[in-house]
Every structure is written in C-alpha cells, then in structure tokens.
Amino acid sequence: MFTLWSALLPGVGSEVEAKKLPQPPSSCAPLLPATAPAPEVPKLLIQTVVRVSPQPDPSGGLAAGGANKANEEFLPLQLQQKLADDPKERTLRNRVKNAVYQQHFPRSTVPFWLYNQSTQWKVASCCAAIFGVLGALLLIAASGTVEVVIPYTATDSSLNVDIPNALSGEVLIWYDVPDVRINDANFVKSKEKYLFDNTFNKKNCDDTKKIGDILWRRQETCIAGSSSCFDFLGNISGASTSAELSTMPFRPCGLSAIAMFLDEFRLFSKIADVRTEVLMDETDLSYPADEKYYSKIQRNGDVFTIEEERTWLTPGNYDHWKVWNRSPASPRVRNLWARKAGGLAAGQYTLEITKNSPIWTAQWAVSEKRLVLSEASTLGSKGSSHVLGVLCIVIGAVELLIAVGMGFAPAKKKAATATTTVAATDA
Numbered sequence: 001m002f003t004l005w006s007a008l009l010p011g012v013g014s015e016v017e018a019k020k021l022p023q024p025p026s027s028c029a030p031l032l033p034a035t036a037p038a039p040e041v042p043k044l045l046i047q048t049v050v051r052v053s054p055q056p057d058p059s060g061g062l063a064a065g066g067a068n069k070a071n072e073e074f075l076p077l078q079l080q081q082k083l084a085d086d087p088k089e090r091t092l093r094n095r096v097k098n099a100v101y102q103q104h105f106p107r108s109t110v111p112f113w114l115y116n117q118s119t120q121w122k123v124a125s126c127c128a129a130i131f132g133v134l135g136a137l138l139l140i141a142a143s144g145t146v147e148v149v150i151p152y153t154a155t156d157s158s159l160n161v162d163i164p165n166a167l168s169g170e171v172l173i174w175y176d177v178p179d180v181r182i183n184d185a186n187f188v189k190s191k192e193k194y195l196f197d198n199t200f201n202k203k204n205c206d207d208t209k210k211i212g213d214i215l216w217r218r219q220e221t222c223i224a225g226s227s228s229c230f231d232f233l234g235n236i237s238g239a240s241t242s243a244e245l246s247t248m249p250f251r252p253c254g255l256s257a258i259a260m261f262l263d264e265f266r267l268f269s270k271i272a273d274v275r276t277e278v279l280m281d282e283t284d285l286s287y288p289a290d291e292k293y294y295s296k297i298q299r300n301g302d303v304f305t306i307e308e309e310r311t312w313l314t315p316g317n318y319d320h321w322k323v324w325n326r327s328p329a330s331p332r333v334r335n336l337w338a339r340k341a342g343g344l345a346a347g348q349y350t351l352e353i354t355k356n357s358p359i360w361t362a363q364w365a366v367s368e369k370r371l372v373l374s375e376a377s378t379l380g381s382k383g384s385s386h387v388l389g390v391l392c393i394v395i396g397a398v399e400l401l402i403a404v405g406m407g408f409a410p411a412k413k414k415a416a417t418a419t420t421t422v423a424a425t426d427a
Contacts, residue, residue, distance in 0.1 A: 212246030
C-alpha cells in the first residue's frame with residue numbers, strides 16, 4: 001500500500017521506488033518526480049505510419065494560389081525558391097503546372113466490383129459476341145453486293161464488258177486510280193485560297209496561279225493508236241500567242257486542280273446486236289455540306305468565273321471537280337463519277353472512253369485506271385464493308401481470348417485484413 005501511494009503522491013516514498021514504476025497515462029497523478037521514466041510501449045503495438053492522401057487545404061493551397069507552406073515543402077527546391085522570389089508565379093498557368101506535384105482525389109465513380117475477375121470475363125464474352133455478330137453481318141453484306149471492275153489504259157477507247165449478275169437498285173459508277181499520293185499534306189494545302197481557306201484549314205497556291213505554271217506540269221500528249229486525246233486547257237482561249245497564254249490566270253488554282261481526273265465515259269447495252277446507250281446522271285455528286293464553298297463561283301451560261309476571272313471549269317466537269325476536291329485519306333483515289341437509277345441487267349455491254357488522259361500511265365507511273373460499277377448499299381461499298389467486317393472479327397477474337405484467360409485464370413486470394421489492437425493500461 002505504501003508503495004502505491006508513493007507512486008501517486010509527490011514527496012511520498014523514495015525516488016528509487018518511483019523509478020521502478022511506469023508512468024501512468026492519466027492526469028490524476030501530476031507532479032511526479034522528474035526522474036520517473038517514460039512508459040514502455042509493447043513492441044506488438046508499434047505501428048508504421050504511412051502518409052496517404054493529404055487533407056484538402058482550406059485556403060486553397062498552392063493549386064489555388066494560397067500560401068500553403070506544408071505543401072510547398074514537397075516541391076523541388078528550385079521551384080520553392082522561384083515561388084519565394086517571385087509571388088507573381090502563382091498565376092493560373094503555374095497553378096496548373098504546380099498541381100501536378102499534389103495528390104488529388106480520384107474522380108472515377110466506377111464501382112470496384114467491375115474490376116473483379118468474374119465480371120471481366122463476362123464483359124469480355126459479351127463484347128466478343130457483339131463484335132462477332134457485327135463482323136458476320138458486314139461480311140455477308142459485302143459478299144451480297146455486286147461489283148464489276150473494268151480496268152483500262154491510255155490506249156483504250158472502247159471495251160467489251162460482261163456483267164454476269166444483275167445490279168439491282170441504284171447503280172454507282174466510280175473511277176478508281178491506285179498508287180496516287182495526292183493525300184500528301186503539301187498537295188492537300190495547294191487549293192484555291194479564295195474558296196477553301198479558313199482559320200483551321202489554310203490553303204495557298206501562289207506557285208500555280210498562272211497558266212504558265214501549269215503547262216510544264218501537265219502536258220497532254222496523244223498516245224499512238226488512241227482516238228480519245230484531249231487538251232487539258234482546250235476550253236481556255238482568247239490568247240493569240242503562247243506568251244500571252246502563259247500569263248493568263250489559272251482559276252481555280254492549285255496542285256489539286258492540275259491533277260484532276262478528267263476521263264469521260266459512255267456505256268451501251270448490246271441486245272441482239274442492237275446498241276442502246278445507258279443514261280448516267282453526272283449531277284449532284286458532291287456532299288450537300290460542301291456547297292457553302294462553291295457559292296462564291298459565278299456562272300454565266302457555260303462560263304464560270306472566280307473574282308470576275310474566267311476559270312477552266314466547264315458544265316461537264318464542274319460537278320466532277322467538286323468531288324475531286326475532297327482529298328482521299330489513302331494513296332488511292334476512288335470517287336463517284338455518276339449514278340444509274342433502275343439497276344443494270346446482266347448481259348453484254350460496251351464501254352466507250354470518250355476522253356482518256358494518258359498522263360496518268362505515261363508520266364505519273366500509274367499502272368492502270370479502273371471504272372467500277374457497284375450496287376448502292378446502306379452499309380457502304382463492298383470494299384468498306386469487307387474491311388470493317390474483318391476488323392470486327394479480329395476485335396471479337398481478341399475479346400474472346402481475354403474472356404478465356406479471365407475465366408480460367410486462378411482466382412486471386414483475398415489479402416488478410418490487418419487489425420490494430422489498442423492496449424488499455426489500468427490506472
């Protein structure tokens with residue numbers, strides 16, 4: 001009993017006995033001798049302190065322009081010195097940059113059960129089924145679309161065409177030119193500035209504004225045996241000498257205009273040796289949204305003018321030029337040339353190439369040019385449906401592999417939950 005009172009009351013008992021007793025964690029025993037040692041903490045209760053996400057700074061901290069010294073201690077010394085020397089650095093631009101050094105609360109609201117192994121293989125299985133069905137539908141649509149490809153060269157003026165299967169509905173007539181790199185950035189930018197230039201899509205054709213800049217780039221020469229040669233600038237007249245011609249304006253200008261596809265075709269059906277021309281519609285071929293660019297072009301009869309200057313456009317190539325202005329994304333040109341309503345019956349046909357520019361195969365190293373007859377499809381052309389179908393099948397196969405991997409992978413064991421025991425000391 002004397003020993004207990006000696007520990008609780010000051011001046012009672014000897015200092016030696018007080019040193020032997022631990023310091024009770026209570027305010028009921030004040031003024032113990034200064035020689036009393038601190039209480040010993042059991043080793044099992046020693047915890048490792050780990051710093052997690054800091055509490056948000058009420059004053060806004062560094063990210064809001066405040067003077068949060070605690071957060072600034074975690075910044076590099078060079079940045080700390082810069083903030084101390086120049087308070088103006090706490091601007092909006094630097095707040096965004098400095099916010100990288102701070103931790104933020106996660107913004108994702110996706111529930112954690114979505115990342116479970118069982119959920120992942122189910123989601124992957126559904127994606128595999130969806131992409132597989134979509135790919136199959138696209139491949140079926142591609143195989144069911146009738147398409148006839150007619151290759152020709154610069155020496156061809158008339159070709160016999162056999163259409164084994166009838167083309168139903170609206171028939172689309174395309175021209176196809178492979179291996180043409182007109183998707184180059186310099187080529188795409190070289191267009192009529194007055195028509196197509198805007199803030200986000202700059203155009204410039206300063207080096208192709210005169211006919212003299214065109215003559216050495218595109219010189220049409222007739223190929224022996226061909227009866228369909230034509231002059232690229234034949235519709236521009238009025239100059240008496242070649243010197244005057246070279247100084248005349250070339251509108252619309254640009255490399256894109258120089259390389260325009262100008263071949264023309266006529267199609268005839270042959271029934272009992274009787275030829276009947278197939279009427280094709282060459283109007284309204286461009287997108288309606290593109291008409292806002294062409295409203296600046298003035299037309300007076302068969303003459304088209306830009307800023308009161310005569311152009312090289314004619315009623316026959318005006319709609320084709322509007323289609324040509326949409327540069328392709330790949331080094332292959334496939335543009336719509338005409339439409340045919342009512343389909344085409346199976347049988348023998350004759351294709352007459354009334355204008356056949358030889359420069360594509362003779363000087364520009366194109367292997368061949370093609371005319372394509374195809375059915376109109378809601379899902380796009382035959383080639384696009386086939387490519388999209390194969391892509392969907394590949395994605396579905398990848399998702400199936402993920403589903404199999406997630407389904408047969410060993411389940412991860414749950415980590416044991418750590419508990420903290422708080423020891424209570426009897427007073």
